[in-house]
Amino acid sequence: MSNRPTVAVVTGASRGAGRGIAIALGSHGCTVYVTGRSEKPADSPLPGTIYETAEAVTAAGGKGIAVRVDHAVDEEVKALFEQVEREQGGLDILVNNACALDDDLTKPGNFWEKSLGIANMLEVGLRSSYVASYYAAPIMVAAQHGMIVFTSASGSVHYVYGPVYGAHKAGMDKFAADMAVDLKPYNVAAISVWMGALKAERLKLVIESDPEKYGYLADITETPEFTGHVTWALYNDPKLMELSGQTVIGAEMGKKYGIKDEGGREPVSYRDTHDVAPREQYPFIIR
Secondary structure, three states: OOOOOEEEEOOOOOOHHHHHHHHHHHHHOOOEEEEOOOOOHHOOOOOOHHHHHHHHHHHHHEEEEEEEEEOOHHHHHHHHHHHHHHHHOOOOOEEEOOOOHHHHHOOOOOOOOOHHHHHHHHHHHHHHHHHHHHHHHHHHHOOEEEEEEEEEOOHOOOOOOHHHHHHHHHHHHHHHHHHHHHHHHEEEEEEEOOOEEEEHHHHHHHHHHHHHHHHHHHHOOHHHHHHHHHHHHHHHOOOOOOOOOOOEEHHHHHHHHHHHHHHHHOOOOOEEEEOOOOOOOOOOOOO
């Protein structure tokens, strides 16, 4: 390992989970590459741009570097990691968070009654996470060091919003499990983190759309920064490789590492609120 600051890439960091994770990593002194498509407010109906997030990372104590990337375009993703390696000489943390979320996702109805655009979540979300990991892995493998994180949620093991959402979350968990097998000999970890309901722009709109149905979420939300602090704790855990391949619940990791959320709150685990837990990954391997 070099004496340079820890270098991270957080995808889909204009707003929401990615923004909070990037800022939290910045608060720990990381150099954070912030990716996304929003360069100016008019680029999205939701607030936030990659430049605003990069500035917030720097203000938090790190160094934020904004890079405009369309994660549906493989060549742009490849160019991102070439830039990171060229400018920093390495990469320590990749947080796969970019995801195309269609407004129809949370609307009532069966899957065939909603917009087909929801399926884009499998392109920018699931596939894009694979592509980012594909280009990040050789950099980490060469250094015999690093961690790839997938942001996920309990929808991987129970019905939430329909089959596309579930397939995305289950796929993120499975990516972590199987990439960990390939990465293990090189001391590179892969972990999926179940985030709680996030106190971010999109959820606020969901709650406002139907307070009677979604109002309860306001009392059990996590700030996006919480997952960033959990990510930092995982990265610095001397037993990180023992966790590699697992899907962990962010709230439980918070308790393990003594991390509190905003206002001293302790997020509650899905194990307690939903009576669910990550699926077991069996050790049998076929190559």
